[in-house]
Amino acid sequence: MGYKKPSFIEGISEKLGIIPNLHKDGHQEFDQDMRHFTDEQVAQLYENFPPPEKWDNWVEYNPKVWPKKEKVTYQIVPTTCFNCESACGLTAFIDKETQEVKKFEGNPYHPGSRGRNCAKGPATINQLTDPDRILFPLKRKGKRGEGEWERVSWDEVLDTISLRIRNAILENRHNEVAYHVGRPGHEKFMNWILQGWGIDGHNSHTNICSSGARFGYNLWYGYDRPSPDHAEAKFILLISAHLESGHYFNPHAQRIIEGKMKGAKLATMDPRLSNTASMSDYWMPSYPGTEAAVLLAMALYILQNKLYNRDYLENWTNWQEYLNAKHADKAITFENYIAAMIDEYKEFTPEFAEKESGVKADMIVEIAQKIGEAGERFASHNWRAAGASNLGGWAVARCLHFLTVLTGAVGTKGGTSPNIWNKFAPSIPNPPKPQKQWNELHFPKEFPLSFFEMSQLLPHFLKEGRGKLDVYFSRVFNPVWTYPDGFTWMEMFMDESKFGLHAALTPTWNETAFHADFVLPMGLASERHDINSYATHGGTWVAFRQPVLREAARRNGKPVQLTYEVNPGEVWEEDEFFIELSWRIDPDGSMGIRKHFESPYRPGEKITIDEYYQYIFERVPGLSETAKKEGITELEYMQKYGAFEIESGESYKKNETLLTEAQLTGATVDENTQVISKDGKDIGVIINGKAMVGFPTPSRKNEFYSQTMVDWKWPEYATPTYIKSHIHLDNLDKSKGEYVLVPTFRLPALIHTRSGNAKWLVEISNRNPIWMHPDDAANWGFKTGDLVKMNTDIGYFIDKVWVTQSMKPGVVACSHHIGRWRRPQDKTGNRWATNTVNIENNGKGGWKMNTISGIEPFESSDKDSKRIFWKDGGVHQNITHAVHPDPISGMHCWHQRVRIEKPGKDEHYGDIFVDTNKSHEVYKEWMKMTRPAPGPNGERRPIWFERAFRPDPSMFYLNDEKKKEE
Ligand code: SF4
Numbered sequence: 001m002g003y004k005k006p007s008f009i010e011g012i013s014e015k016l017g018i019i020p021n022l023h024k025d026g027h028q029e030f031d032q033d034m035r036h037f038t039d040e041q042v043a044q045l046y047e048n049f050p051p052p053e054k055w056d057n058w059v060e061y062n063p064k065v066w067p068k069k070e071k072v073t074y075q076i077v078p079t080t081c082f083n084c085e086s087a088c089g090l091t092a093f094i095d096k097e098t099q100e101v102k103k104f105e106g107n108p109y110h111p112g113s114r115g116r117n118c119a120k121g122p123a124t125i126n127q128l129t130d131p132d133r134i135l136f137p138l139k140r141k142g143k144r145g146e147g148e149w150e151r152v153s154w155d156e157v158l159d160t161i162s163l164r165i166r167n168a169i170l171e172n173r174h175n176e177v178a179y180h181v182g183r184p185g186h187e188k189f190m191n192w193i194l195q196g197w198g199i200d201g202h203n204s205h206t207n208i209c210s211s212g213a214r215f216g217y218n219l220w221y222g223y224d225r226p227s228p229d230h231a232e233a234k235f236i237l238l239i240s241a242h243l244e245s246g247h248y249f250n251p252h253a254q255r256i257i258e259g260k261m262k263g264a265k266l267a268t269m270d271p272r273l274s275n276t277a278s279m280s281d282y283w284m285p286s287y288p289g290t291e292a293a294v295l296l297a298m299a300l301y302i303l304q305n306k307l308y309n310r311d312y313l314e315n316w317t318n319w320q321e322y323l324n325a326k327h328a329d330k331a332i333t334f335e336n337y338i339a340a341m342i343d344e345y346k347e348f349t350p351e352f353a354e355k356e357s358g359v360k361a362d363m364i365v366e367i368a369q370k371i372g373e374a375g376e377r378f379a380s381h382n383w384r385a386a387g388a389s390n391l392g393g394w395a396v397a398r399c400l401h402f403l404t405v406l407t408g409a410v411g412t413k414g415g416t417s418p419n420i421w422n423k424f425a426p427s428i429p430n431p432p433k434p435q436k437q438w439n440e441l442h443f444p445k446e447f448p449l450s451f452f453e454m455s456q457l458l459p460h461f462l463k464e465g466r467g468k469l470d471v472y473f474s475r476v477f478n479p480v481w482t483y484p485d486g487f488t489w490m491e492m493f494m495d496e497s498k499f500g501l502h503a504a505l506t507p508t509w510n511e512t513a514f515h516a517d518f519v520l521p522m523g524l525a526s527e528r529h530d531i532n533s534y535a536t537h538g539g540t541w542v543a544f545r546q547p548v549l550r551e552a553a554r555r556n557g558k559p560v561q562l563t564y565e566v567n568p569g570e571v572w573e574e575d576e577f578f579i580e581l582s583w584r585i586d587p588d589g590s591m592g593i594r595k596h597f598e599s600p601y602r603p604g605e606k607i608t609i610d611e612y613y614q615y616i617f618e619r620v621p622g623l624s625e626t627a628k629k630e631g632i633t634e635l636e637y638m639q640k641y642g643a644f645e646i647e648s649g650e651s652y653k654k655n656e657t658l659l660t661e662a663q664l665t666g667a668t669v670d671e672n673t674q675v676i677s678k679d680g681k682d683i684g685v686i687i688n689g690k691a692m693v694g695f696p697t698p699s700r701k702n703e704f705y706s707q708t709m710v711d712w713k714w715p716e717y718a719t720p721t722y723i724k725s726h727i728h729l730d731n732l733d734k735s736k737g738e739y740v741l742v743p744t745f746r747l748p749a750l751i752h753t754r755s756g757n758a759k760w761l762v763e764i765s766n767r768n769p770i771w772m773h774p775d776d777a778a779n780w781g782f783k784t785g786d787l788v789k790m791n792t793d794i795g796y797f798i799d800k801v802w803v804t805q806s807m808k809p810g811v812v813a814c815s816h817h818i819g820r821w822r823r824p825q826d827k828t829g830n831r832w833a834t835n836t837v838n839i840e841n842n843g844k845g846g847w848k849m850n851t852i853s854g855i856e857p858f859e860s861s862d863k864d865s866k867r868i869f870w871k872d873g874g875v876h877q878n879i880t881h882a883v884h885p886d887p888i889s890g891m892h893c894w895h896q897r898v899r900i901e902k903p904g905k906d907e908h909y910g911d912i913f914v915d916t917n918k919s920h921e922v923y924k925e926w927m928k929m930t931r932p933a934p935g936p937n938g939e940r941r942p943i944w945f946e947r948a949f950r951p952d953p954s955m956f957y958l959n960d961e962k963k964k965e966e
Pocket residue numbers: 081082083084085086087088113116117118119120121122248249250251
């Protein structure tokens with residue numbers, strides 16, 4: 001095989017010695033030159049991923065010294081990616097000689113990702129080798145936030161924190177201990193820990209992410225997430241950019257394209273012409289917050305044109321309850337049900353939907369027709385986006401699921417299932433009982449229906465004296481930057497009467513860690529344990545995130561006891577940290593805590609991490625048999641392959657599962673509703689004479705009519721509804737320059753604040769300008785690159801304009817990843833992505849930030865750090881947003897009313913101002929919309945509503961008598 005003739009540039013470069021001369025004699029002898037393979041042959045090469053039997057001895061040529069031929073022998077160890085929630089499979093290539101991880105590739109044995117990754121997967125190597133990463137536990141010196149740190153031992157960390165937690169529990173101050181997580185994972189692990197301590201201490205990021213969608217789905221069928229079966233669908237409807245980002249990005253993207261290749265049509269509703277919209281057959285650029293109006297117009301069309309699935313509606317919706325409650329004058333017949341629905345939605349004509357949303361009526365009709373024709377093979381997804389951005393955004397998910405119900409596509413092949421049907425739930429050793437605590441800093445009475453913790457309001461609750469946190473863990477969590485109103489978070493973090501001790505568990509510096517007392521380095525994706533199982537398609541899998549150097553050491557006959565022994569510096573991992581902490585809280589076992597963290601195999605001894613995972617994997621259906629065939633244990637199987645497919649694609653219609661005779665023994669059936677109960681709990685429903693499990697709702701069916709909404713003081717939302725958003729055009733004054741800002745969209749190569757330490761990713765995406773349509777730009781006299789002042793309700797930020805036809809006229813948008821910062825006194829971190837800023841506080845709630853310098857090249861062990869060519873680190877927009885808690889779902893409503901203007905002559909790019917007094921006033925305004933508990937029977941939350949880390953049932957009542965009965 002020879003090389004092609006060099007191009008003119010190549011020829012000169014080779015002659016000058018700038019690149020190796022591949023055309024001189026001798027160099028043409030390399031075989032396997034990729035340029036001589038056909039596309040099919042290249043595809044075949046990728047199929048030929050090293051087979052597992054060669055994973056301990058895999059030889060490749062070192063690409064860095066090409067064209068020299070230098071062989072490197074690798075050990076290949078599987079793990080999972082942690083750069084988004086998909087947990088795709090990765091394989092670490094470890095240099096056998098140096099025991100260094102050299103690169104990451106996909107894991108073809110992972111059933112969710114099937115060997116493929118997005119850019120963020122292989123970029124894990126950047127995070128491992130980031131010269132700015134934190135390698136030792138640190139304790140602050142001086143005042144909080146001053147930037148002075150000293151190295152301490154893990155012993156000191158564990159002793160200090162465990163003593164404080166021990167005292168809090170012994171003094172019955174359980175609610176002063178909290179663990180606040182950004183990106184979770186750790187399936188059931190933290191339930192084990194926190195419930196083992198007996199505290200209601202879990203807080204999450206859910207209310208700035210997915211509460212809206214969760215609430216909308218939950219109301220229908222008791223499950224709070226969808227699992228679309230894209231690959232088998234005939235029609236796919238996406239609210240926002242799920243093909244290029246979002247849940248579950250790469251696994252879903254593969255399957256959406258697979259579906260398309262088999263003939264499925266794809267429609268996307270999004271005010272931006274995202275990459276997803278550009279790949280779609282239909283783009284519906286809806287005005288933000290009007291999505292539910294479009295979906296109801298489609299529902300009406302399907303009803304009027306009899307495209308609905310009669311059997312499904314008749315059997316699996318609570319239509320009799322609806323007619324009884326809302327149309328008591330009518331006979332209870334199916335025909336009356338359909339007629340009542342048509343009447344209920346008669347105003348939602350395609351023309352009305354067009355007027356609200358801007359989406360053409362013709363397109364709405366065409367898509368509705370196609371959805372109706374797809375029937376059970378209609379897949380759809382809505383997660384953050386519209387559901388996470390609008391007052392009443394939860395109604396978008398509710399109206400979307402309405403289409404799924406109408407077509408009978410709930411839980412079908414090619415339809416949309418509840419996510420839990422495609423997810424493995426582990427059994428943990430020595431499980432603790434649910435806590436007998438209810439923490440009102442997380443679940444306050446004002447939000448009895450929220451999904452879930454009202455985490456975005458925590459600083460305001462603390463500010464108005466509702467409580468304090470004596471020990472607070474933040475983990476993969478950066479609210480100062482990610483959340484709205486970051487300056488109020490900073491004010492509270494600086495106040496030791498609000499946060500007694502703040503331990504930031506993080507592999508890398510961030511804006512929140514700057515304000516902590518302890519900064520504790522935890523392992524990156526390939527440096528710690530975890531298990532993952534996500535609803536990526538119509539099957540079920542479990543994957544093992546494992547510390548790859550630990551596994552390599554084990555294979556090499558040099559096993560270690562604790563993961564930090566193989567991690568760089570003194571980087572620990574959360575699992576071992578929390579087990580050790582639990583033992584120190586209760587060293588003699590007298591508090592009843594330690595027993596949960598003892599070995600299930602060696603009574604009385606501390607559980608090891610291998611024992612914890614062995615216990616779980618022994619209980620994965622089918623894994624024992626498969627492992628036995630290879631003569632290895634369940635844990636060894638997962639260490640070897642990194643993933644196991646539990647069920648390969650028939651997880652459909654699980655609501656039709658028949659109850660067994662044993663289950664039915666002693667059960668009773670309600671004559672009116674046909675709901676089957678046993679021991680005070682509903683367990684199923686009779687459908688066409690058969691006892692089936694149904695759905696976990698009061699009717700055991702999809703609830704078109706929600707008595708729960710009526711009982712909890714929201715009767716106007718008893719059925720799927722369109723709710724006008726806080727940024728509806730009626731609420732904006734265009735004459736004053738008011739626009740809606742869409743601040744939520746993701747860039748495919750970045751992930752919240754976690755990609756700031758990945759040089760390849762930041763090289764791809766490093767600016768967040770304001771997207772603006774040419775018509776709007778012309779009205780304002782803006783051109784690309786001009787400065788624009790975006791005034792929010794509590795302050796402003798100054799950004800640059802990007803004029804693009806990819807934005808719907810009348811709407812502006814700004815990506816939420818960029819604008820990271822550090823102050824001059826802070827430790828250097830994430831220098832690939834952070835501006836250096838000056839922050840001033842006038843002591844009266846006024847906060848100013850301005851950029852001192854952008855991103856600059858720097859000296860480090862990584863030669864690339866001197867080659868940084870980008871300068872613009874973007875602008876931090878979220879910090880200028882006030883909190884907007886939806887009064888029902890609790891979701892932070894991200895969309896902002898902004899007043900656009902040109903900056904003054906002394907105002908500069910990156911300038912930010914916020915008044916935290918105003919932000920507290922906005923908080924109070926939104927709180928006025930709530931309708932607090934109790935609900936029926938003194939309940940503080942509907943009993944049938946789930947809660948992350950669900951407490952004892954008695955805790956669901958405000959009334960003490962009721963608590964005792966439970
Ligand atoms: S989609 Fe990308 S970032 Fe997310 S887990 Fe997969 S490879 Fe990692």
